[in-house]
Amino acid sequence: MAKDDITKSFKFIGTRPNRPDGFEKVTGRAKYGADISAVGMLHGAVLRSPYAHARIKSINFEKAAKLDGVKAIITRDDFPKDREGEPLKLLENTIAGEIAYYDGHAIAAVAATSVFTAKEALKEIEVEYEVLPHVIDVDDAMKPNAPIVRENAGDFSVPEGSSPNVASYIEFGRGDIAIGFDKADIVKSGLFKTEAAHQGYIEPHACMAQLDHNGQGEMWVCTQGHWYIRQMCSEVLGLEASKLCVTPSEIGGGFGGKTTIFIEPLALALSKKSGGRPVKIVMSRSEVLRATGPTASASMDVKIGMTKDGYLTAGCVEFRMQGGAFGGSPVSEALQCAFASYNMEAVHHIGFDVLANRPRAAAYRAPGSPMAAFAVESLIDEMCTDLNLDPIDVRLKNAVAEGSKSSYGPKFKKIGLIETLEATKEHPNYSIELGVNQGRGVAAGYWMNHGGETSVSVSLAEDGSVNVSVGTPDIGGSRASIALMTAETYGIPYDSVRVNILETGALGFNEPTHGSRATLASGKAVYEAANQTIAEMCRRVAKKWQIDPEAVYWENGYAKPAGPNAGDFSPISIKQIASEMDKTGGPIAGHHEASIRGVGHSFGVHIADVEVDPETGRVTVLRYLVAQDAGRAVHPSYVEGQFQGGAVQGIGWALNEEYVYGEDGCLQNAAFLDYRIPVASDLPNIDTIIVEVPNPDHPFGVRGVGETGIAPPLPALANAVAAATKIRLRSLPMSPTKVLKALKTGNDGC
Amino acid sequence: MMAVNVYLWASLKKFTNDKDILTIEATTIGELISVLRRDFPGLKPFLDSGISFAINGELSNPNSNESIPDEAEIYIMQKLKGG
Structure with missing residues (x-):
């Protein structure tokens, strides 16, 4: 049930039909990158x-x-x-x-x-x-005598006296940090590190x-x-x-x-x-791992102040992220996400994008947010433990809501973090009793989402079915969600809509399917384009009835007279209108091009239960819960799939995945046998809660759901391991080797 | 012409006479960018590097033709990347 004031009831939005591209994909008929060939x-x-x-x-x-x-x-x-x-x-x-x-x-x-x-x-x-000479580690790259990766690589932002391997610098904040820490009853700080991880897509x-x-x-x-x-x-x-x-x-x-x-x-x-x-x-898998764009590795200092009853008073971060030899780490996004979930009077952020002799970093699902969440949410969890406070209650006390000023400045419109925290707390997973060597971790995560440049067209076929043309490749079920929104707009069956993804010559510029934007942006554009065709259909029917176009309205696939004063006419279906297009003025099509506005911020909260084997250091995930505000779940199955997929990638990043370099600076694990992504047998069922606080700036309330789910797993698992072992690991991945060492020595991994 | 408050990240203060909040007279985003380029030439590489705006809390790509509402609160940030 949507937790808002929007009382619209939908016929198709929220249903779970088969995806239109499903048959081709499960039968092997769908053509992927390597499937094309040509004469010569x-x-x-x-x-x-x-x-x-x-x-x-x-x-x-x-x-x-x-x-x-x-x-x-x-x-x-x-x-x-x-x-x-x-x-x-x-x-x-x-x-x-x-x-x-x-x-x-x-x-x-x-x-x-x-x-x-x-x-x-x-x-x-x-x-x-x-x-x-080469340099691989981000902290090594910032040392005074580090090998210089590329001369004069720093941009306008880099302060004088910085390491020559600093490509860019960013700093922002608000409030008086010193006063903020003075108000705290407890102030903690820590160094946290994450390794580079690859997106791990199956198709090279x-x-x-x-x-x-x-x-x-x-x-x-x-x-x-x-x-x-x-x-x-x-x-x-x-x-x-x-x-x-x-x-x-x-x-x-x-x-x-x-x-x-x-x-x-x-x-x-x-x-x-x-x-x-x-x-x-x-590409071979080895080439993919060696020479495409993994995410950055990170070294992060965090300091947070909290009152004894759990209110956050101030926070500082300094993030150093290596983005490869040409820069491009997501350090600015990481800083924006670091404290975004919380109301804090005083925050200060510093970030360095650092060069190293590694492939250039590319975006990876909510770029930067998982690392930031690991550092901040881990430290908050430590403070909750120290003060014997419930971790969800603390997050509820500090959670941002509509009107809150984000930690990076702009105020939030309607958002659903509080509703998501409440849903998480009510879930049975939060109260299941744990056994020996088991622990539970909670963490929140944020991603801002994105609209972006978008161009679509919609056209009526002669039988009243509808072709939708978009430029956002379908990587997670967007054909289905766009078809559902189209069907809802027209009031025609889902199966009467075909969504095509067109080549660059057929539409205006489209940004990629990134930033959780395909369903939000292409969906909003398709809604506008479809309404153009509906207006045209109403105009043609008005001519037929010889009444004003304003006296015709559209409902459930039919043009209808707006009321008794419009005249006594039988509704005309989209099928009939389409069948007469050639005699009433020609093809009916609509299009919409825009930089899409109305982005809806996204928050998620995860609970992980783990068991740590004290003899081997292996971490087994016993159960896992994802709760996230979807705005509106257009196709709930694919929303759940995005939640689960993000969680699985985060679990891999937290527990096993890392780029391992030798002394020679060469990648040592450029194969899936050695670069260990989670497989089904490594995972429990990932439970999901779809929270719906609709985005008021989208016709169907959509926020975008693709990315937020990868942010909380890193700290949720670290918090769970800390609860199980009473040892805080501040370095990822929490591989068996590292966990075992921590159990024996108390080393936090950094 | 109305004045709007433009919030910049602190690391850009070295280009804006040590200010991270600027009061600019502009009615559109295009005018705003022109004024920033004219009055603070050190910002040019930042403005050219790809930026995003938040106008009254709404994140978006820059649109030079976009009107700025009265008393708008405008944040200029690095262009957002998504996965």
């Missing part, structure tokens, strides 16, 4: 740096070029030399120039008539390297590209945002954007990692050099 297609392969930091002294590919079947070989020399700013960083990350900045950095690429030949050719390319990056000598080309690619791919590839290669048509495939997971480019410009350049033949590149 070549296969690409990429040579990658075996060093963490090395000057490229020479590249000799004479032998490789002579191999039978090799059609093109590219190096950085095949790319424009006049790029600067962000396009230069994108290009540098795509293919190294004079210096390879991380293990796995692309050095050259080959297109050949077979994958085998392309890979054989890579072995014949001779590269002479001069190995340079794949694309097929074709580019003619005149700069006209096409691309098929698995991506969250094909307009971003077009824009970035055009900037990197110096193409006119409109000449490159990018079509998204189905996508086997992205979670933020597929919002930027890696292999795509290489495939285009190979195609051009081979005379315009299509070139397909499919």
